[in-house]
Amino acid sequence: MITVVGSFNMDLFIEVPRFPAPGEAIHGRNFRRAPGGKGANQAYAVARLGHPVAMIGAVGADAFGEEMVANLAALGVDLEGVVRRADIASGTAMIVLDATGQNQIVVANGANDTLTAGDIRRMAALFQKSRAIITQLETTAQAAEATLRLARAAGALTVLNPAPFAPVPDEWLSWCDWIIPNEGEASKLSGIEVTGRATAAAAARNLQTRSGRARVAVTLGADGVWLDTPEFAGHIPGVRVQAVDTVGAGDTFIGAFVTRLVEGAEAREAARFACAAAAIAVTRRGAQASIPTRAEVETQMSSGGAANGGGKG
Numbered sequence: 001m002i003t004v005v006g007s008f009n010m011d012l013f014i015e016v017p018r019f020p021a022p023g024e025a026i027h028g029r030n031f032r033r034a035p036g037g038k039g040a041n042q043a044y045a046v047a048r049l050g051h052p053v054a055m056i057g058a059v060g061a062d063a064f065g066e067e068m069v070a071n072l073a074a075l076g077v078d079l080e081g082v083v084r085r086a087d088i089a090s091g092t093a094m095i096v097l098d099a100t101g102q103n104q105i106v107v108a109n110g111a112n113d114t115l116t117a118g119d120i121r122r123m124a125a126l127f128q129k130s131r132a133i134i135t136q137l138e139t140t141a142q143a144a145e146a147t148l149r150l151a152r153a154a155g156a157l158t159v160l161n162p163a164p165f166a167p168v169p170d171e172w173l174s175w176c177d178w179i180i181p182n183e184g185e186a187s188k189l190s191g192i193e194v195t196g197r198a199t200a201a202a203a204a205r206n207l208q209t210r211s212g213r214a215r216v217a218v219t220l221g222a223d224g225v226w227l228d229t230p231e232f233a234g235h236i237p238g239v240r241v242q243a244v245d246t247v248g249a250g251d252t253f254i255g256a257f258v259t260r261l262v263e264g265a266e267a268r269e270a271a272r273f274a275c276a277a278a279a280i281a282v283t284r285r286g287a288q289a290s291i292p293t294r295a296e297v298e299t300q301m302s303s304g305g306a307a308n309g310g311g312k313g
Contacts, residue, residue, distance in 0.1 A: 001078075002046050002262055003130040003156075005056040005120065005147040006039015007112040007138035008082075009091035010064040011247065011287055017099050028096070035071040036287035037091055037112070038136045038163060041248050044288045045255025045277070047075035049297070051262065054130070056081030056123055056147075057139065058111040060090035065111070071288060081123045085111045101243040101282065107138070107164075115139040117146035124150060131262045132157035134254065137166045148175040157261065161254050162189060173211035178261075180254055181207075186218045194218065197226055197235050204228035217271065219253055221246075224275050229267050236271040239279035239300065248287030253278040256297065276300040 014028040035044075039057050046053040055077050059065030061084045068090065069082060091110040097103050120143055127133060133151035135144050144160075151158040152175040159178045162168055165185045173179060183194040190203035190210075197220070204216040208228050215229040224238035256277035260270035277297045284290035292300075 001052045001054060001126075001130045002132045002134065002258060003054045003056065003081075003123075003126055004039050004043040004046070005081075005133065005135040005139070005143065006042065007037035007091055007109070007136065008035075008040045008057050008059045008065070008068045009037035009093040009107060009109075009112070009138075010034075010068060011036035011093045011095050013095045013097060013247075013286075015097045015099075019096060019098055019104055032286075034286040034289055035068040036093060036248065037068070038138045038161065038251055039134075040068060040072060041251035041287050041291070042134055042136075042161070042255045043072060043077055044075065045252045045291045046259050047072070047077050048291045049256060049259050049277075049294045051259045052076075052078070054078035054081060054126055056115075056120065056126075058083045058085055058115045058119070060084070060088050060111045061086045062090055064092065065090040078126075081119075081126060083115070083119055085114050088114060095247055097245055097247070101245050103245070103247050105247075109138070112139045115143040117142040119143065120146040120150060124154075127151060127154040127156060130154065130156045132159060132258050134159040134161065134258055136161040136163050137168075138164060141166070145172065148172055151175070157258070159254070159258055161250075163250070165189070170210050173207065173214060176211055176214040178217065178258075179207050179211065179214045180217045180219065180257070182219045182250055183221065194220075197223070200226035201228070201233070204233075215267065217257065217267075219250055225253070225271050227267055227271055231266065232268055236268060236275060238275050241279045241283050243282040245285045245290065246282050248290055249278045249281045251287065252281040252291050255291075273297060273301065
């Protein structure tokens with residue numbers, strides 16, 4: 001069992017030829033909505049790859065909340081840890097996609113901001129039977145801290161995806177087995193601007209030193225990922241694809257990467273698998289709707305492919 005603690009957001013998409021300048025109105029097209037949120041996306045990715053997964057989070061008692069929960073339930077995700085709030089709306093994300101597949105996102109956290117340390121502690125029994133716990137920073141700091149503490153105490157593989165970025169105390173990092181930021185998050189966490197593989201390596205070393213123990217994977221979008229572990233430090237390339245939508249690709253990477261780690265893969269193999277999964281995701285529109293099955297990922301890996309792929313979570 002992998003447990004994900006994190007956010008639910010209903011993603012509202014609109015496509016534009018380019019991003020508007022401040023104060024400018026432009027015409028868009030193809031408005032649509034789809035269940036998302038970093039936590040729910042990561043749980044969906046694990047389930048889509050065929051591994052048992054539980055989700056802990058908060059939604060509003062509204063139509064968006066019901067739809068998002070039902071989307072995970074359809075894949076058999078354990079939802080005992082999802083709380084429903086009657087007095088606040090479910091989280092919502094407004095996503096603007098340009099013609100190159102890049103995105104700009106504004107999130108209204110809604111019910112995600114009500115997830116408490118008490119909500120997490122009530123699920124302590126689930127932590128005890130989980131092989132890995134994944135959390136991000138799209139709910140409350142109290143929930144993230146309680147998750148990392150309980151996961152460490154339970155002896156589960158403890159994974160922090162520090163997204164969206166917020167300052168993270170060194171004590172939190174010391175509870176992590178894996179820290180998985182993208183370039184921007186790694187830059188802000190380490191104070192080293194990540195502009196390529198060499199700076200990713202320096203940022204990863206900084207985070208490893210600060211944590212005292214964690215392994216680090218800095219995702220590099222189309223360029224794959226930089227790993228820093230005692231067994232291997234180096235670059236794992238992405239897969240060449242034509243990206244149409246990078247929303248959710250980072251979450252796909254994390255779900256796939258942790259799934260393979262729990263299944264016993266070493267970090268390089270898990271990263272190659274996760275890069276292939278993320279590459280497939282960027283060729284499709286939507287967050288959860290873009291996440292591939294295990295068979296699709298294995299087919300992608302067997303067909304080869306060079307650098308490109310990846311994307312934003």
